[in-house]
Amino acid sequence: DGGITQSPKYLFRKEGQNVTLSCEQNLNHDAMYWYRQDPGQGLRLIYYSQIVNDFQKGDIAEGYSVSREKKESFPLTVTSAQKNPTAFYLCASSGPTGEALNTEAFFGQGTRLTVV
Amino acid sequence: AQSVTQLDSQVPVFEEAPVELRCNYSSSVSVYLFWYVQYPNQGLQLLLKYLSGSTLVKGINGFEAEFNKSQTSFHLRKPSVHISDTAEYFCAVTYNPHQGGKLIFGQGTELSVKP
Numbered sequence A: 001d002g003g004i005t006q007s008p009k010y011l012f013r014k015e016g017q018n019v020t021l022s023c024e025q026n027l028n029h030d031a032m033y034w035y036r037q038d039p040g041q042g043l044r045l046i047y048y049s050q051i052v053n054d055f056q057k058g059d060i061a062e063g064y065s066v067s068r069e070k071k072e073s074f075p076l077t078v079t080s081a082q083k084n085p086t087a088f089y090l091c092a093s094s095g096p097t098g099e100a101l102n103t104e105a106f107f108g109q110g111t112r113l114t115v116v
Numbered sequence B: 001a002q003s004v005t006q007l008d009s010q011v012p013v014f015e016e017a018p019v020e021l022r023c024n025y026s027s028s029v030s031v032y033l034f035w036y037v038q039y040p041n042q043g044l045q046l047l048l049k050y051l052s053g054s055t056l057v058k059g060i061n062g063f064e065a066e067f068n069k070s071q072t073s074f075h076l077r078k079p080s081v082h083i084s085d086t087a088e089y090f091c092a093v094t095y096n097p098h099q100g101g102k103l104i105f106g107q108g109t110e111l112s113v114k115p
Helices: none
Strands: A004-007 A010-013 A019-025 A031-037 A043-051 A054-057 A064-066 A076-078 A087-094 A111-115 B004-006 B010-014 B019-021 B023-025 B032-038 B044-050 B056-058 B064-068 B073-078 B087-094 B109-114
Touching: A004 A087, A010 A019, A019 A031, A019 A087, A019 A111, A043 A064, B004 B087, B010 B019, B019 B109, B023 B032, B023 B087, B032 B064, B032 B073, B044 B056, B044 B064, B044 B073, B073 B087
Parallel strands: A010 A111, B010 B109
Antiparallel strands: A004 A019, A019 A076, A031 A043, A031 A087, A043 A054, A064 A076, A087 A111, B004 B023, B019 B073, B023 B073, B032 B044, B032 B087, B056 B064, B064 B073, B087 B109
16 A cells, blocks of 8 residues: 555654654655644644755754655654654655646654653 | 634534534635644544635545635535544645645644534
8 A cells, every 4th residue: 555654653762862753655756744743733844855865944944854865765853952852743745746736745644752 | 924723723512513613824825725634643634625626625524615715714614523523623725736745734623522
């Protein structure tokens, strides 16, 4: 089945550590996205990538980093510079970019990150 | 800045009653509108979308929404809800048809269906 796989489902981080969240898709989508979800705030865009080897900052990129070395993969690193990393993180994809309208995002099941 | 406002953070309703979840967006330029549903500790599932054409859009699970350009609204409705509709619902908008995943989300509405 085609879809988006996020791992792990739950992740615990100690203060000062970097952690990496995995996102893989087999939908042949060009674009991939990372969102952060906090209670009562909806989802906010962290980073997005339209093509391999290119990505742009979203609204809340500080303290996060990404890479896009393969079309299928878009890992997110939460660095120690992120002051409040406890949240639910969702990865999404859409595309292919060549279509006039690729207006639908497909979401993974999320990773819940907790700082301990 | 462009924004999406969901007017109710929580909506309690009895089973088999009708429900409306309200959504307003800030800009009147060309928009593409979505409603997503999220069950606890899961990702988002698309309920329906408005891209163009008929302003009444039908989605999955018996939901429908009406695009009103003059009022910049996209309210979600269901004539008769079930217990299984209990979830959080998000309204979202994109202004770029080539970036379907670059969405601006509302704060979410928790729908609680009681027996």
